[in-house]
Amino acid sequence: MTDLESKLDQIVPEPQFSPRANRGPLMISVKNVSKRYVANKAALQNINVEVAAGEFVFIVGHSGSGKSTFIRMLLREVVPSSGQIIVAGHDLSRLKNSKIPYLRRNIGCVFQDFKLLPNKTAFENVAFALQVIGKSKHVINTQVPEVLRLVGLEGKIHNYPHELSGGEQQRVSVARAFVNRPPLLLCDEPTGNLDPQTSLGIMKLLERINRTGTTTLIATHDQEMVNYMRQRVIALDEGHLVRDQDRGVYGSVD
Amino acid sequence: MSINIGYFISEAAISFKRNWVMTFGGIATIFLSLLLMGSALLINSMVADMTRDIESRINIQIWIHDDATDADIDTLQTELTAHENVATVELVSKEEALARFERMTEGSPEIVEQLAGNPLPRSLEIELVDTQEIDGVLTLIRDSEEFERIGIPGESPDAALSYGGSIVETLLDATNTARFVGALFVGILALVSLIFINNTIRLAIYARRNELSIMRLVGASNGFIRAPFILEGILQAFVGALLAILVLLGVKEFVFPNLQQALAFIDFDFSNALMLQISLTLVGTGVVIGILGAVIAMRRYLKI
Numbered sequence: 001m002t003d004l005e006s007k008l009d010q011i012v013p014e015p016q017f018s019p020r021a022n023r024g025p026l027m028i029s030v031k032n033v034s035k036r037y038v039a040n041k042a043a044l045q046n047i048n049v050e051v052a053a054g055e056f057v058f059i060v061g062h063s064g065s066g067k068s069t070f071i072r073m074l075l076r077e078v079v080p081s082s083g084q085i086i087v088a089g090h091d092l093s094r095l096k097n098s099k100i101p102y103l104r105r106n107i108g109c110v111f112q113d114f115k116l117l118p119n120k121t122a123f124e125n126v127a128f129a130l131q132v133i134g135k136s137k138h139v140i141n142t143q144v145p146e147v148l149r150l151v152g153l154e155g156k157i158h159n160y161p162h163e164l165s166g167g168e169q170q171r172v173s174v175a176r177a178f179v180n181r182p183p184l185l186l187c188d189e190p191t192g193n194l195d196p197q198t199s200l201g202i203m204k205l206l207e208r209i210n211r212t213g214t215t216t217l218i219a220t221h222d223q224e225m226v227n228y229m230r231q232r233v234i235a236l237d238e239g240h241l242v243r244d245q246d247r248g249v250y251g252s253v254d
Numbered sequence: 255m256s257i258n259i260g261y262f263i264s265e266a267a268i269s270f271k272r273n274w275v276m277t278f279g280g281i282a283t284i285f286l287s288l289l290l291m292g293s294a295l296l297i298n299s300m301v302a303d304m305t306r307d308i309e310s311r312i313n314i315q316i317w318i319h320d321d322a323t324d325a326d327i328d329t330l331q332t333e334l335t336a337h338e339n340v341a342t343v344e345l346v347s348k349e350e351a352l353a354r355f356e357r358m359t360e361g362s363p364e365i366v367e368q369l370a371g372n373p374l375p376r377s378l379e380i381e382l383v384d385t386q387e388i389d390g391v392l393t394l395i396r397d398s399e400e401f402e403r404i405g406i407p408g409e410s411p412d413a414a415l416s417y418g419g420s421i422v423e424t425l426l427d428a429t430n431t432a433r434f435v436g437a438l439f440v441g442i443l444a445l446v447s448l449i450f451i452n453n454t455i456r457l458a459i460y461a462r463r464n465e466l467s468i469m470r471l472v473g474a475s476n477g478f479i480r481a482p483f484i485l486e487g488i489l490q491a492f493v494g495a496l497l498a499i500l501v502l503l504g505v506k507e508f509v510f511p512n513l514q515q516a517l518a519f520i521d522f523d524f525s526n527a528l529m530l531q532i533s534l535t536l537v538g539t540g541v542v543i544g545i546l547g548a549v550i551a552m553r554r555y556l557k558i
Contacts, residue, residue: 075471097476100473101470101473102475103473104470104471104472105473106473109472115464115467115468115471117465117468128465128468129468131261132472132479133472133473133474133475133478134475134478176472180472
């Protein structure tokens with residue numbers, strides 16, 4: 001059993017909440033942010049959100065409500081039309097193109113379609129993320145098996161993606177996002193392709209990772225999951241922030 | 255950050271294998287353009303050798319008609335000898351001229367036998383110090399009264415005068431035209447190879463788009479993402495350049511010795527130093543084309 005796992009298991013399963021005033025330093029600060037792709041229709045309009053380090057946040061809304069745009073803006077894949085975004089201490093509007101890779105090393109990403117390389121095994125897929133940021137063989141050989149054990153894939157380290165179920169593939173993708181121990185984890189519809197039972201497993205895994213101190217942001221329209229988890233919920237509708245609620249549910253409560 | 259050179263090389267090699275048709279096209283065009291460029295450089299150096307050789311042999315001959323007085327010839331000879339650009343002035347007698355002619359037609363003595371007496375004129379042979387500055391001496395001759403009196407009369411005042419100038423001019427004209435056409439061809443082929451390499455790299459980028467998007471997501475640095483493609487461009491160009499150099503060396507080994515034999519009077523320089531210089535030029539040009547092709551492809555198709 002690794003240090004990380006024992007640490008995880010010592011933590012009480014009940015998620016903790018603290019009143020907003022007591023939250024720690026900011027991980028994400030979004031101020032007056034708007035984004036227009038074409039002239040008139042705004043994908044996001046005047047969004048203000050703050051997320052403290054260590055929070056677990058759902059971003060909910062229908063397709064086209066701006067969830068994905070929001071996530072991609074935090075990754076600096078999309079540049080806002082106006083407003084200021086600060087992620088993990090980087091002011092994204094002033095970030096030079098050449099510095100974007102260093103921002104992204106602080107952010108883990110999980111997607112609906114897993115984005116695994118089909119010609120690489122689970123181990124190689126996770127190792128790839130470390131390889132391309134120049135980590136040594138030694139680091140790779142110790143960290144990759146550890147993180148794969150953490151996501152519950154210790155028996156399938158050398159399987160190719162097509163030999164794994166959807167849930168297992170998503171676990172590999174979570175392992176890849178987390179292997180570098182980023183302070184922030186962004187998930188865009190992580191359970192979109194999975195059945196409810198498997199989705200629950202992935203959500204629990206993400207919650208475990210969150211409890212190691214990793215700020216976790218999940219864009220989803222998986223109503224059941226959001227209602228079950230009872231975490232902070234930010235709701236977007238046609239580009240507007242319509243609700244920001246602790247211990248929230250998917251639908252409106254008031 | 256540890257730089258994983260093995261990773262880059264294996265990536266480039268994999269792409270080399272995957273797109274071998276395009277790669278082959280890229281290598282072939284760069285090979286052709288560099289071969290043409292190398293040939294042009296070689297021919298250029300040969301022509302330079304040739305002109306230098308011919309220029310060094312340029313002298314001026316004044317043909318003297320048989321009635322000219324010795325006094326006039328002496329005066330002109332003295333005048334010319336005084337000129338700073340004249341090395342020697344030699345009077346060739348009629349007998350000497352005939353003797354030279356006999357030597358020239360050694361193979362067929364009947365030509366000389368058929369001559370009635372000695373029709374060959376006397377001449378003044380002028381060797382120059384600097385053949386480039388031939389004009390000063392020519393002016394001196396044309397302006398001299400003695401030249402008018404002793405020179406064989408003809409349609410133009412220069413009829414009694416012969417020098418190698420026109421040969422050199424014709425040669426230089428031809429060389430310049432050849433050089434221009436050659437440069438044009440090299441330019442066009444270089445452009446085509448640029449397009450080919452650009453296309454190969456584009457395909458390589460397309461084939462690896464998934465990997466690239468993941469590399470961007472996990473924060474691989476831009477240089478790290480670009481390096482394999484640049485390396486691939488360089489690799490293609492390098493192979494093309496190597497082939498061109500091999501062919502040129504082959505030509506040098508097997509064709510030039512014969513050429514040198516055929517044109518024995520010219521001293522060509524086919525030294526290893528020259529070949530090395532040409533080889534380095536080809537590799538340098540090839541690598542520049544390869545890098546350029548890769549950079550253009552990445553600018554257009556690799557959003558980082």
